[in-house]
Amino acid sequence: MALSSITPTTHYLDLKYLGAEHLIAVGVLESDDGLILVDPGPMSSLETLRETLEEAGYALADVRALLLTHIHLDHAGATGTIVQDHPDVAVYVHRLGATHLADPSKLLASARRLYGDMLEPLWGEVIPVPEDALHVLYGDETITVGGRPFDVAYTPGHAVHHVSYLDRESDTAFIGDTAGMRIAGTDVILPVTPPPDVDLDRWPDSLDALRNWSPERLFTTHFGPHDDPAWHLDAFERTLDAWSDAVRNALEQEDDEADDAERAEAFHAAKIQELKQRLSPELVPAYDQFGQPQASWRGLARYWRKQSDRASP
Ligand SMILES: [Zn+2]
Structure with missing residues (x-):
C-alpha cells in the first residue's frame, strides 16, 4: 500500500528517506479542491513523494496546499521546487519561517554548519518560494483549506517558527517535532533538540496548547500517528x-x-x-x-x- 490511512480522507506516506523506512512521514489529506500535504519533506525525497502519490492514484499536480509545521529541510526542503513546478500551490507557514522560505540563504548557512559537505547529498537543492505563494500564520487562527478546517497553534521549543495544526475532520494534531520522535507502534519518544533555536522556557506552553486541543491522536513527522496523546505529551515532557x-x-x-x-x-x-x-x-x-x-x-x-x-x- 502506497498510503497508510488514518481515516478514509486522512492518510500518510513514508518518504523512505535515503532508502530507510520510518524516518519521515508526510500527511496526505483529501479536500474538496485536491490534496493537502503536511510537511512535504526534503528535496532529496521529492521523487519518492511523486512516485508514492502516483502509486496511490494521485499526482503532485493534485496538490493544492502545503501545511508546513516548520522549515527545517527534512520537513520543507522540497517546498520551493514543488511551487516552481505547480505555481498554484498555497504554502502555509509561521511568519518567522516565511522570510527564510522566500530567501533561504540564512537557513542554508545554518544547515551548512550542521551538515558541512553532506548538505546537498542529504537534503538536495533548496530554492526560494515565491512570496505570493506564502500564507503567513501567527499561530492563533483557524484556516480552511479546500473546505477542510484546521486550528493553528504556535508551538515553539524545537524551532522558533514552529506551528502545529489540528485537523478538525480527523481530530488529528499534526505536531511536526514539537513532541519528539516516536515511531508509530512503539512507546519510545526521543526529544529532538538540535541547535540553534531550542527554547525550554516556551516549550511547556506549546505542549499545553496541544493538550488543550485534546485531539484523538497526535501525528509526529518522525514517525506517524499515535492514539495516546495525553500519555505521549506527558512522557515527552518528562524525558x-x-x-x-x-x-x-x-x-x-x-x-x-x-x-x-x-x-x-x-x-x-x-x-x-x-x-x-x-x-x-x-x-x-x-x-x-x-x-x-x-x-x-x-x-x-x-x-x-x-x-x-x-x-x-
Ligand atoms: Zn525540525
Whole structure:
C-alpha cells in the first residue's frame, strides 16, 4: 500500500528517506479542491513523494496546499521546487519561517554548519518560494483549506517558527517535532533538540496548547500517528526535562578533560544503549539517525549557555 490511512480522507506516506523506512512521514489529506500535504519533506525525497502519490492514484499536480509545521529541510526542503513546478500551490507557514522560505540563504548557512559537505547529498537543492505563494500564520487562527478546517497553534521549543495544526475532520494534531520522535507502534519518544533555536522556557506552553486541543491522536513527522496523546505529551515532557537536567549538570562540571564533542558522543552512546533495551533491533538505526541525541545534546548545551550568559552579564 502506497498510503497508510488514518481515516478514509486522512492518510500518510513514508518518504523512505535515503532508502530507510520510518524516518519521515508526510500527511496526505483529501479536500474538496485536491490534496493537502503536511510537511512535504526534503528535496532529496521529492521523487519518492511523486512516485508514492502516483502509486496511490494521485499526482503532485493534485496538490493544492502545503501545511508546513516548520522549515527545517527534512520537513520543507522540497517546498520551493514543488511551487516552481505547480505555481498554484498555497504554502502555509509561521511568519518567522516565511522570510527564510522566500530567501533561504540564512537557513542554508545554518544547515551548512550542521551538515558541512553532506548538505546537498542529504537534503538536495533548496530554492526560494515565491512570496505570493506564502500564507503567513501567527499561530492563533483557524484556516480552511479546500473546505477542510484546521486550528493553528504556535508551538515553539524545537524551532522558533514552529506551528502545529489540528485537523478538525480527523481530530488529528499534526505536531511536526514539537513532541519528539516516536515511531508509530512503539512507546519510545526521543526529544529532538538540535541547535540553534531550542527554547525550554516556551516549550511547556506549546505542549499545553496541544493538550488543550485534546485531539484523538497526535501525528509526529518522525514517525506517524499515535492514539495516546495525553500519555505521549506527558512522557515527552518528562524525558525532555531529564535530558535538559543531564546536559545542565554536565555543563556545571565544566573541566578541561572533556570537550563538547566527547560529552555529546558519550550522551549519544548512552541513549542508543537504552534504546537497544527497549526497541526491536531494526528500529534502532532510525532513532540513531533521526533522533540524533548527539545533536540534541548540543542544542540543549547552547540553550543553557545562553541562559548563564544572560544571568551573568
Ligand atoms: Zn525540525
